[in-house]
Every structure is written in structure tokens, then in C-alpha cells.
Amino acid sequence: KNEVEQSPQNLTAQEGEFITINCSYSVGISALHWLQQHPGGGIVSLFMLSSGKKKHGRLIATINIQEKHSSLHITASHPRDSAVYICAVKTSGSRLTFGEGTQLTVNP
Amino acid sequence: DTEVTQTPKHLVMGMTNKKSLKCEQHMGHRAMYWYKQKAKKPPELMFVYSYEKLSINESVPSRFSPECPNSSLLNLHLHALQPEDSALYLCASSQPRDRFYGYTFGSGTRLTVV
Numbered sequence: 001k002n003e004v005e006q007s008p009q010n011l012t013a014q015e016g017e018f019i020t021i022n023c024s025y026s027v028g029i030s031a032l033h034w035l036q037q038h039p040g041g042g043i044v045s046l047f048m049l050s051s052g053k054k055k056h057g058r059l060i061a062t063i064n065i066q067e068k069h070s071s072l073h074i075t076a077s078h079p080r081d082s083a084v085y086i087c088a089v090k091t092s093g094s095r096l097t098f099g100e101g102t103q104l105t106v107n108p
Numbered sequence: 109d110t111e112v113t114q115t116p117k118h119l120v121m122g123m124t125n126k127k128s129l130k131c132e133q134h135m136g137h138r139a140m141y142w143y144k145q146k147a148k149k150p151p152e153l154m155f156v157y158s159y160e161k162l163s164i165n166e167s168v169p170s171r172f173s174p175e176c177p178n179s180s181l182l183n184l185h186l187h188a189l190q191p192e193d194s195a196l197y198l199c200a201s202s203q204p205r206d207r208f209y210g211y212t213f214g215s216g217t218r219l220t221v222v
């Protein structure tokens with residue numbers, strides 16, 4: 001079992017829909033990252049969370065430390081949101097442990 | 109400057125070639141990382157430099173040789189690579205010993221070994 005599990009693996013939505021991607025982890029962490037990667041591209045850090053909730057534009061990220069669970073929400077989804085979304089946790093030292101990613105496709 | 113800059117963006121090399129990947133940041137970050145990412149897989153950590161010293165080597169073959177000449181620059185020297193080494197190579201930076209500090213990733217070098 002991976003230390004970081006994401007669901008779903010693939011997600012297809014229509015433009016305007018509300019989207020949720022989930023991440024569960026089984027290790028002690030100091031922080032959790034949500035990352036975005038467009039095809040063939042580099043990685044953009046969307047959020048870093050150690051507790052509670054953060055919001056940036058149409059993106060909302062929440063974390064429940066007791067449940068070892070985090071969610072990334074996208075409101076009013078748009079085709080330009082199509083990308084791979086990766087959950088990564090910071091454990092000991094400088095090491096990041098990545099989930100397998102969620103491929104999101106938003107159709108117009 | 110809030111970016112990690114990687115050059116070149118694309119590289120095609122033969123198995124007998126020697127080439128280098130370059131990564132640069134001017135955010136004052138003292139930890140720098142090399143990751144390898146195969147298609148549809150998450151990044152895999154290769155090396156970590158902390159305060160210009162190699163702190164983690166994830167049992168990477170010696171045909172990959174990292175170098176950190178100063179606090180802003182990280183190189184990855186490549187020699188005698190194999191076709192299976194073709195991948196996206198990502199550089200990242202952060203502050204070491206600050207468990208709440210985030211990471212900044214570069215846009216990667218797409219390497220093809222022929």
C-alpha cells in the first residue's frame with residue numbers, strides 16, 4: 001500500500017462543475033502539498049497545508065490531520081484546469097512523498 | 109525572482125555523449141533537488157543538496173553525477189546514458205530544516221536518449 005493514496009485516478013467533468021480530488025496518507029507529516037502539472041510541463045505548487053483550509057481563486061484545499069486526509073476542490077471548473085493534480089506529503093527532513101496523481105479533464 | 113530555471117528544456121543525446129542539465133534559483137533557497145519523472149508516474153527523488161553538500165543520493169547510477177557549485181546553481185552531469193533514462197528531469201528548491209516551507213519546481217528538461 002502506498003503511503004499516499006489519491007482518488008480518483010482519472011476524472012472527467014463538464015465545464016462549470018464542482019470537482020473534488022481526495023488524498024489519504026498513512027505516515028506522520030509536517031505538511032501536505034497540492035501540485036499541478038500540465039502535459040509535458042513542470043510542476044506548480046498550488047497549496048501547502050499543515051492544518052485547516054486554504055483558498056486561492058477557484059481552488060480550495062482542506063486537511064484533516066486526525067483523519068490523515070486532504071481534499072482539493074475546484075469550483076466552476078474550466079477546460080484550462082485540465083492537468084494532473086498531485087498530492088505530496090513532507091515527512092522527515094526534506095523528503096516529499098508523492099501520490100500517483102489525478103488526471104483531470106474538463107470538457108467545454 | 110521566484111522561479112527555478114532549468115536549461116535546456118529539451119535534450120536529445122546518444123548513449124556515448126556527455127551532457128549536463130542546469131538548474132538555477134535566486135530565492136536564497138539552500139536545499140536543491142533533482143527528480144526523475146517517467147510518463148504518467150509521480151516524480152522520483154534522485155539527489156538532495158543541502159547547504160551545497162550532497163545529503164541524499166537515492167542509489168542513483170553513477171552515469172548521473174550531480175554538482176552544486178554554489179547556493180544558486182545545481183547541475184546534473186550525464187554520461188553513457190541508456191534509453192531507459194529518457195524522462196523528464198525536474199529540479200526543485202526549498203529551505204532546509206524549515207518543515208513548513210514550500211517547494212518551488214522548475215519546468216523540467218525533457219531528455220531523450222537514442
